[in-house]
Every structure is written in structure tokens, then in C-alpha cells.
Amino acid sequence: MAGGKEIRTKIKSVKNTQKITRAMEMVATSKMRKAQERMRSARPYGEKIRNVAAHLAVALVDYAHPFLQKRDTVKRVGLITVTSDKGLCGGLNTNALRLALSMMKQWHQAGREVAVTAIGNKGFGFMSRNGAKVVSSITGLGDAPHLEQLVGPIKVMVDAYIAGEVDEVHLVYTKFINTMKQEPVVEQLLPLSGEAFGQPEHGYNWEYLYEPDPKTVIDELMTRYLEALVYQAVAENMASENAARMVAMKAATDNADKVIGNLQLLYNKTRQAAITKELSEICAGAAAV
């Protein structure tokens, strides 16, 4: 049995760790609230842009944008993985990446090549370790992701799609359901399904005036729509990350409590044993004299 002093040191060390995990839990809680707020405030843009796109679909039938055209044969697939930059958030990244990996395996079996755009450090590390073809990446988004940072990486993928280097683009991220539950999901980004736009609100069908010309405007609109979808995913992923971290750190704090309890018990027993031993030694010594 370990001596009293060693046990005391160990208790102290566990207590210190517990302080850290508790602090991290509280930080994650407050960050999660902000991330949720950000996730919500990103929604109106997506809805508006979808409305405009729906109006357009009605107003302009003759120009079919490449983003809306389904390709007959899919040889190469693009995958955008959204993960966190930091760890210590439970199974969040592991689950998302496992899903990504299973998708990639399926594609490989179907003889399709996969190109990856990694958003977030964890996904980037994972993909490069696994020898996936990473075409673009962005890491270190911080607590407040900005669309500006995402434009470049997305464009690489979109350009590849337009150039015919990839025929489909999918997006993997962790959906925020509630504080206790987050779910990794795969969504198809390109080609956009027409139904995604739904019906325009009031069924306008007037011809638009375009400045400078229809093609430019529609191209820009589509690009922004895609970016908004990815941004939404990043914002959602961030809320998930902080929720997962909060739960993981709460569990760690509770576990530390348990460990401290056990160690304390052990310490008391050891102490008691030492006293008993000493007493019996004194008694034996007195008897001998």
C-alpha cells in the first residue's frame, strides 16, 4: 500500500486537474451560448437567398445553372469536412470523421476518386494522415468564424466542380440538435437539388431587370448560396463542438470527484493502519520493558 504522503500528493494533483476541467466546462457553456446565437443569426440570410433563388427559378427557365444540373456519370467526388480545431470535446470529431471515412470507402468501392476540403484542424490532420487528397484547407477559425475565411477553400471546390474535375460535392459536419445531442450528417451540396428552393412565396413570375446581366447575377447568387450553406454548417458545428466539450468536461469533473473520493478513503485507511500499527508497537515495547 502506498504511503500517506504519496496519496496526498495524488489527491492534490487530481484536484488540480478537476479545477481545469471545471473551468473548461464553464468556458464551453458560455461559448456554446454565443455559438448558438451565431448559428441562429445566420439563418435569415440562407432563407432570403433561397427565396430569391426560388423567384429566379420561376422567372428564368431557359438558363440552367451548372449547380443545378445533375451529371450522368459521377467519377470524382468532392468532400468538405467541417471539424473543430481543438480537441477535448468527446466523440464529436471522431464521429464526424468516421462518417466521412465510411462515405469515402463507399466511393472508393464504386471506383470514384475523392478530393477533400478540410475546414478545421482535426479533419485536416485526419485526412492528411489517411493519405486523402486534400485540395484546400482552412484551420484556426477561432470562436467567431467569418464567411470571409471560408470563401477561398470553398472556391477551390466550386471551381473544380465547374471545371468538371469533381461531379458531386458533399458536406460533412455535426448537426446541433440540443445540448446533449449532436449528430454527424452528410449533405449533398452540389449539384443543388431543385426542391431545396421550394416554391416562391407568393408566386411572382415577373421578368426581372438584371444589372449587369442575368448570368453574372445568377452566378453570384449561386456562389453566395453555397457559401451560406457552408457557413451555416460551420456555425452549427461550432455550437456542437462547445456543447460536446461542455458535456465531456462535466463528465471529467464528476469522474475526478469519484477518483478523489476513492483516494481519500484509501488515505484514511492507510492513516488508520499506521496509527494502529504504531500503538501496537508502543504497547509491545512497554510490555517488553
Place this chain on the structure above:
Amino acid sequence: MAMTMHVDVVSAEELIYSGTAEFVSAPAEKGEIGILPRHAPLLSRIRPGALRIKPANSNDPDVVLYVSGGLLEVQPHVVTVLADTAIRGADIDEAKARDAKARAEEALKGKSGAMDFALAQAELLEAVAKLAVLEKLKKRGH
């Protein structure tokens, strides 16, 4: 009561303005345009500049917002401004894409990209537009 229309200004990151207005002026692709209710449907790119909204309630002061670009959709009674949060342009986007690519390649190997000139130019354009908005605001203050 005067005719009004609904105005929404949204960016990918947040809802910037939402309300009813009787007049909106915006920096469209081919120059400043003024929009009154029942304007013909219009879809335009907007340039960096000031967006001025005259609220339906004439007691409220005009709202002047700075936009760094984006898209404008006009329906007879709805105006939607999809504002960009960042400076955009074909060459800047291109530079960013190159940057993202380079980042991936370099991180795989174990250095940093540049997108200087195009960005500097656009930043200058933005700064000028911002100043113009400030000027406008100042004038109205007195």
C-alpha cells in the same frame, strides 16, 4: 398613408435591418438607384457604398448603412439586400482560393501565401466608400 414596402438587409452572419420603408437608395452595379414602392422587379449586384433607407414612419430618422457589396432583389413591395460581410471581387476570390490551396499544400509539406495587391486595392475602394458614408452622416447631424 403613403405606400410602403418591406426592406430586409441580411448578411451571411446576421440580420442587419428589417422594417418597412417608403424609399430606399442603393449603390447598384450601374450607379446609385432609388427604389420606391411598386418598383419593377430587379436583381442587381451592389457595389461598396451607402444604403439609405427612409422608414415608413416619417418621424424616424433615415437609416444609413454601409455595405461592402452583395446582391439586391427588388419586388414591388419587398426589397431584399443580401449584403456581403467581406470585400469581394473575382480576383480577390481567386487569390483566396489560391491561398487556401497553397495552405493545404504547404501544411502537408510543412510556409504562407500572399494576396496583396488585389486586396489592397479593394480595401482602398472600401475605405473611400466608408468615408463617403461618414460624410453623409455628419452632414445630416447638423
